[in-house]
Every structure is written in C-alpha cells, then in structure tokens.
Amino acid sequence: MRALVIHAPHDLRVEDFFAEVGDLGPEDVLVRMAAGGICGSDLHYYHHGGFGTVRVKQPMALGHEASGHVEAVGSAVKHVAKGDLVAVNPSHPCGTCPSCQRGAFNHCENMIFNGSAMRFPHVQGLFREKISVPQNRVFKIAAPVSAAEAALCEPFSVALHAAKQAGDLKGKRVLVSGCGPIGVLMIVAARLAGASHIAATDITAHSLAVAAKFGCDDCLDVSKGAEVLAPYTENRGQIDVVFECSGAPPAMASALQTLRPQGRIVLVGLGGDAPVPVNMIVAKELEIVGTFRFDLEFARAAELISSRTVDLRPMISASFPMAEAVEAFTQASDRTRATKVVINLS
Ligand SMILES: [Zn+2]
Ligand SMILES: [Zn+2]
Structure with missing residues (x-):
C-alpha cells in the first residue's frame, strides 16, 4: 500500500x-x-x-x-x-x-x-x-x-488546547505572534473564547492577509522591526495574553514587552533555547506557560468544523x-x- x-x-x-x-x-x-x-x-x-x-x-x-x-x-x-x-x-x-x-x-x-x-x-x-x-x-x-x-481538526485542536492554557479569554486583549497555520487558528480559537481585541504579527504580507480574513483586528508587519508594537507597550503593556506561535526568540522578547503586569504568554511555537528577560518577568509578575498537542479538544474541533461554526x-x-x-x-x-x-x- x-x-x-x-x-x-x-x-x-x-x-x-x-x-x-x-x-x-x-x-x-x-x-x-x-x-x-x-x-x-x-x-x-x-x-x-x-x-x-x-x-x-x-x-x-x-x-x-x-x-x-x-x-x-x-x-x-x-x-x-x-x-x-x-x-x-x-x-x-x-x-x-x-x-x-x-x-x-x-x-x-x-x-x-x-x-x-x-x-x-x-x-x-x-x-x-x-x-x-x-x-x-x-x-x-x-x-x-x-x-x-x-x-x-488536528491543528485546530492544538489551538483550542493552547487557548485553554491561557485561562478565561472573555473580553481580553490578545496578541498572536506569528501567523503561520497555528497562529491563524489561534486567532480563530481566541475569538471563539471571547477575546475582545486580537492583534497579530508576522513578517510576510501573505500571512497577514490570511490573518485579516480570520478577523484579526490589527495585523502588524514586523518584518522591519518590532516598533509597530509600540502602542501595545505603553504604560507597562496593554495586552492580557500573548500566544507566541513564531518560535523566534526575538519575537518572544518583544511580545513580553506588550504584556501588562500579571499578563500571561502561552508558548505555542516549538523553539530551541531562548534568552528570557527575567527582570521583566519578575517586575511585571508575568506568567509563562507551555502548551503541547491537545487532549479532549479534538472532538470539539471536529464539531466546530463539521458545523462550519468555524470556516x-x-x-x-x-x-x-x-x-x-x-x-x-x-x-x-x-x-x-x-x-x-x-x-x-x-
Ligand atoms: Zn500538526
Ligand atoms: Zn498514558
């Protein structure tokens, strides 16, 4: 066969x-x-x-x-x-x-x-x-x-599980770092979970255009640097939850700057070792959590896709x-x- x-x-x-x-x-x-x-x-x-x-x-x-x-x-x-x-x-x-x-x-x-x-x-x-x-x-x-x-269904289960790792997303301001397949599905999962504002970054026009089709509120091109994130870093950070899907260490560092005190970053992208700004994590009491594959989310992903609740x-x-x-x-x-x-x- x-x-x-x-x-x-x-x-x-x-x-x-x-x-x-x-x-x-x-x-x-x-x-x-x-x-x-x-x-x-x-x-x-x-x-x-x-x-x-x-x-x-x-x-x-x-x-x-x-x-x-x-x-x-x-x-x-x-x-x-x-x-x-x-x-x-x-x-x-x-x-x-x-x-x-x-x-x-x-x-x-x-x-x-x-x-x-x-x-x-x-x-x-x-x-x-x-x-x-x-x-x-x-x-x-x-x-x-x-x-x-x-x-x-499988990659969407991964995104649903990552959204669960973020805790309650109702009314939250979210940043999705990296809009490959999982980043795009993160936008979908965060919206389903009630996020009120979703910003997303990428370095290619193609990925940002796809993110826009999935209802991303603010699609940010970081190909020339992370300066476009500046509005989200004001007053010690404006974002409640970051989903890091790029796996790129510099993207993680700049995403942490957008997190408000006591915000949470969910690491979705598989990365190697990355330098971590420990000072910032301590001073803002940030939470860093991982997410791995999925659990019972597969059945829910299948339901949502089968009913075209998500297209x-x-x-x-x-x-x-x-x-x-x-x-x-x-x-x-x-x-x-x-x-x-x-x-x-x-
Ligand atoms: Zn996969
Ligand atoms: Zn077992």
Whole structure:
C-alpha cells in the first residue's frame, strides 16, 4: 500500500510501504485516506530529518493531520458508516500511565502519535492510502465540509488546547505572534473564547492577509522591526495574553514587552533555547506557560468544523496529489505564499 515516506532530509518518496489492512476487529474502522495537511513538524522532518533531539532513524510515513472516507466498519461500530467523511485523531494515549490516570492524556508516557519519530520504532503517519483505527479515533464530518477542511481538526485542536492554557479569554486583549497555520487558528480559537481585541504579527504580507480574513483586528508587519508594537507597550503593556506561535526568540522578547503586569504568554511555537528577560518577568509578575498537542479538544474541533461554526477554507492555500509531494512540501515551506498546504491522499 502506498504512503509518503521520509528516508532522510530531502529524500521523500511515494512508495509501496504498508501491508494491506487485514481483518477488522469489532471496534475498528477502515478509512480510505483523502486529505493530509502538511504541518511544521512534517517540514522539519523533510528539511532537517527532525527537530530538537528527535531524529528520523528509520523510514517513516509522515502525517498527523488527515481525514478520509470510511470504507468498512467492525461489527460493534455504530457512530460512523461506510462512505462517511471522518477526521482521524492521530493521538492514542494508553489510558493507564500516571499522566493518563490524572487526566493529562496529552502527556501520556506511552503515547502513540501518528507520524512522530519521538519513539523508536517510530509511529507511522497518516499520509497513506488506508488505515484501520479504533472507532474512538474517527470523528464524522458533515457535508458539504471538504476532506481538506476535515484534516484541519488536528491543528485546530492544538489551538483550542493552547487557548485553554491561557485561562478565561472573555473580553481580553490578545496578541498572536506569528501567523503561520497555528497562529491563524489561534486567532480563530481566541475569538471563539471571547477575546475582545486580537492583534497579530508576522513578517510576510501573505500571512497577514490570511490573518485579516480570520478577523484579526490589527495585523502588524514586523518584518522591519518590532516598533509597530509600540502602542501595545505603553504604560507597562496593554495586552492580557500573548500566544507566541513564531518560535523566534526575538519575537518572544518583544511580545513580553506588550504584556501588562500579571499578563500571561502561552508558548505555542516549538523553539530551541531562548534568552528570557527575567527582570521583566519578575517586575511585571508575568506568567509563562507551555502548551503541547491537545487532549479532549479534538472532538470539539471536529464539531466546530463539521458545523462550519468555524470556516477554515481561507487558510488552505493549495492542494497537491501525492505524486507531487515534493512540490507540496516546497510550497508549504514558503511562507510568502502558503499557509496550509494539503496533500490529496486518494
Ligand atoms: Zn500538526
Ligand atoms: Zn498514558
């Protein structure tokens, strides 16, 4: 069965990789994959063979943002049927480790997460023809929502989880630093949670234009410096919550200056080490919190997308057939023209 497999940096192949799916268990759903979104982590595997200490050590099918059509169901499956469009949740916590026991499923110590090289052997990804998954990992998406939109359930779950990490956002003034796919979804999630004013920064006109389409109140071009943030730094800071999605250390430093005393910054972008202005954190009593993947937010993301309560079509920049995956990855890497690039897996 065909899949999109990373072998080494810039060695991405469409090849016969998986055995055909065998008999389904009673709780299993066989999904013929339809659309896969290229994520920042997929791009890291493609360009660098990994990120941080994570390295691709064996051929791995990429992909954790994906959707497909149900092809067959096990005898006990009731909530989906043949032909349904479903979003596939790539996250499969064990349910029994100490993190799972205290309800922090995204921190599961035995996490199976598709398309991730964090464990060895790696957990194979969703950019493939078909997969069999337990029924609790598929979420029905209603017509006329497309497979590409359905594939956005995963990154939208990430944004919903990050919004939760910020605490109550009702009436809050928010700054989103960096308007790649996650930054754009942060704007959507913050608005849903009741933020009253959302400013966003980026260095490309393309990303800022997409941010504007999603209702960002103040789209700030920081390509020539952070001076445009000056109004938000007045009187020790005007912003209640920052979502740092750029992963760029200088962006984090300037974002901290916009935070009012006792404000909070949620670090969403995966970064390396960054210098931290400890004086400012102490004197303004700032809170720095991380956010990692998602937990039960996937079901909510699927509901919101399925009902078009959120319409994410404006962030889908292009889609390519699997055979043109290299072009898809090249375009997805170019933030001057792409937000989310989707691969057609069927
Ligand atoms: Zn992702
Ligand atoms: Zn666990």
